[in-house]
Amino acid sequence: MRDGGYTPIEAYGVVGNLETAALVAPDGSVDWFPFPHVESPSIFGAVLDAERGGRFRVGPADSGTGTLGYLDGTNVLQTRFETGGGALTVTDFMPPADLVDHPKKVLYRRLDCEEGAVDVELAFDPAFDYARTETTLEATDTGLRAAGREERTTLEAEFDLDIDRDAGRATGATTLEAGRTEWVLLRCTGAEDAATDPAAALSDTVDYWRDWSHDCPTDEHCVFGGPWHDHVVRSGLVLKLLTHAESGAIAAAPTTSLPEDVGGVRNWDYRYNWLRDAGFTVQALSNLGHVGAAAAYVSWFLDLCGATEPATIQPLYGLHGETALDERELDHLSGYRGSRPVRVGNGAADQRQLDIYGELLLAVDELHTHDRSLSADEWTVVRDIVDYVTEVWQEPDAGIWEVRDGPKQFVYSKVLCWVALDRGLALASDHGYDAPVDAWRETRNEIRESVLQKGYDDELGAFVQTYGDGTTLDATGLLLPVVGFLPFDDERVQGTIDAVETRLREDEVLVRRYDGSDGLPGEEGAFVLCACWLIDALALSGRVETAHDRLETLVEYVNPLGLLAEEIDPDDGTYLGNYPQAFSHIGLVNSALYVGAAQGGELPGPPPMGIRLGDPIGMDDY
Structure with missing residues (x-):
């Protein structure tokens, strides 16, 4: 799927929280993520430089790409992988800023093994400030902490992590068997210690988007x-x-x-x-x-x-x-x-x-x-x-x-x-x-x-x-x-x-x-x-x-x-x-x-431009 390290633009999915957004590639890699706002410098920017831009991948160790799709009526993204040993679905989302019960500065990644057994790998390579800032890493009880000049993130994952402090990146691996679910959380500045309930955050995020999208006639x-x-x-x-x-x-x-x-x-x-x-x-x-x-x-x-x-x-x-x-x-x-x-x-x-x-x-x-x-x-x-x-x-x-x-x-x-x-x-x-x-x-x-x-x-x-x-x-x-x-x-x-x-x-x-x-x-x-x-x-x-x-x-x-x-x-x-x-x-x-x-369909509201204004307004001397 990647051409010289780059994913085709049309292959990406996007998730966000009404403040920022992330691009997710079919191989499970977050290749673009500005923070704290969409117009802010990036933490992951591999879409703009495959070598030094930074990325955050979770997915099967032996499967290149998956199939992306949104949960109906939502901006919750799912990537399904088929491997030689089983099937894995990665669900990516961020709670919208309007959902006050959940910290909005968290990128949630849920891993569900649906059948068989799947060897899963994680590659965490942040490059703060458009890769202009040196990244420092330190281990925590639940994962690791990464920091740049102004922004910082905390990665929570039950993986065996190998931290390369000199390179500013970490890798990890685990094996999931059928029926097992694991959560990988990326907490960003302002949400490092916030209490989270990942399952509730997913449920409420799905409800939020479906309530909004169902307004369409x-x-x-x-x-x-x-x-x-x-x-x-x-x-x-x-x-x-x-x-x-x-x-x-x-x-x-x-x-x-x-x-x-x-x-x-x-x-x-x-x-x-x-x-x-x-x-x-x-x-x-x-x-x-x-x-x-x-x-x-x-x-x-x-x-x-x-x-x-x-x-x-x-x-x-x-x-x-x-x-x-x-x-x-x-x-x-x-x-x-x-x-x-x-x-x-x-x-x-x-x-x-x-x-x-x-x-x-x-x-x-x-x-x-x-x-x-x-x-x-x-x-x-x-x-x-x-x-x-x-x-x-x-x-x-x-x-x-x-x-x-x-x-x-x-x-x-x-x-x-x-x-x-x-x-x-x-x-x-x-x-x-x-x-x-x-x-x-x-x-x-x-x-x-x-x-x-x-x-x-x-x-x-x-x-x-x-x-x-x-x-x-x-x-x-x-x-x-x-x-x-x-x-x-x-x-x-x-x-x-x-x-x-x-x-x-x-x-x-x-x-x-x-x-x-x-x-x-x-x-x-x-x-x-x-x-x-x-x-x-x-x-x-x-x-x-x-x-x-x-x-x-x-x-x-x-x-x-x-x-x-x-x-x-x-x-x-x-x-x-x-x-x-x-x-x-x-x-x-x-x-x-x-x-x-x-074609004669009924309008959902007042006639819009071009229908209501088929003739110019007020043009007495037209």
Whole structure:
């Protein structure tokens, strides 16, 4: 399974506690585990350097890989191994931070011998602080204690351990016979001496996840009650797993520097919250029945925005609202399969991305359809943002794709500025909020005329990526009708869909982001989210059968665990980019919603974007 010491991205399972997460390989090795938070330095990081990154394996001594699966409706991972002498199941989980009866800073690993006898081995090789800190080990009565500069762990295991203090690692072995269960606990800083009841922790963790996931509608007439129900439920569980229990912020992914181009430089840290995800995230969560989670998310970013001026709102934040996300390169790590540099932090936090304001308004407006109104202070934040958009919409920016070759006049950024004004006007009109509606309406019309004149290319018959560029096509053009800028039957919309089909679609369903330069060397895979956008546009354009077939094809790319990375290599179907990726799962949920609705399924809640907004709001002079 491992290629040069590296496990394929799509082969990993993930567990977590709503503060951090761990990647578990099919051989029973924890290859990625940042602590105490998902954006913290790693304790185990073999996924980024197979030699020095550190790992923690438990599994049979004579079996290379097992079969991974989640307990139904949970984020509790099980790996089943078949050996020459018997069968072993390893169950991995962390109690969610909401479960106050159990210490949340513990990684539990339960070993169950189900038949025969299995020789089990343990390899414990922590590498604190991205392998930048020397590890010290000392034996304890129940196992061993490992420490770096700031963090420490205590390993509890009834194994005969051989501790190599010079190397900072330990190995151990035991034999389990049929019917025997052993627990291996990794206690992290803050939980070294906490009382634990492993069996109760597992039971309560299973109940927690099943209570949460069962909110997803299952009625056969509901759009989510059909053939994609299990994929939708798993996607909801992924989004919850990536949600920070304290703030409600959602990480784009729990990993950093998993490459978009193996061996290349397109390696980024995604362990932060991007405001651009807001509208579609709120839509997905709300329609899955998790309106409370969506509301917490909206409240979190409105608080962030209210603490600063609109001009200084960042495209992304740490999960506690941190603003200093300085991008750094870890030169001592070789990178996943030689993909360097390994980066931590993300320089996009310092970019100007004008689309974020429209995406924030999409989220606020979406939540309003679920009867969540704004407080006076929250409306002040929203009004200030819309006012600011009237001042800056004509300026260039880095765009949704965060290009690093200079600011440009991105069409999608202009459209999302239009969205900010459009939704601001709708909110003010529908709910009686105070606003300079005449000025907003005038600017909204100016933006629309600008986009139609400069963002559409008559010869191409499609909307392009930037003003003045009639050659570069961008998948964001598929979103213009979804956000209500133009109706789906507009010939310019249909022309854009056809152009994406012709120039950006790689196979039956996979879609590239764009076909122009972005200032970086190398190639990238097809973006799962863009495939979802094309499915949405087809479904809401009346091409329902095609959209249905495309969604059926897309779910074939979902791995057996129900997880998706950011990108897929169209040549061989392997995963690329950080994993699991929130935006990919958001796209899958929303595509199931749109296709199901287009086929006549019943919506689980108020109609979402694209259905409710098939025609633009308030466009009297459309």
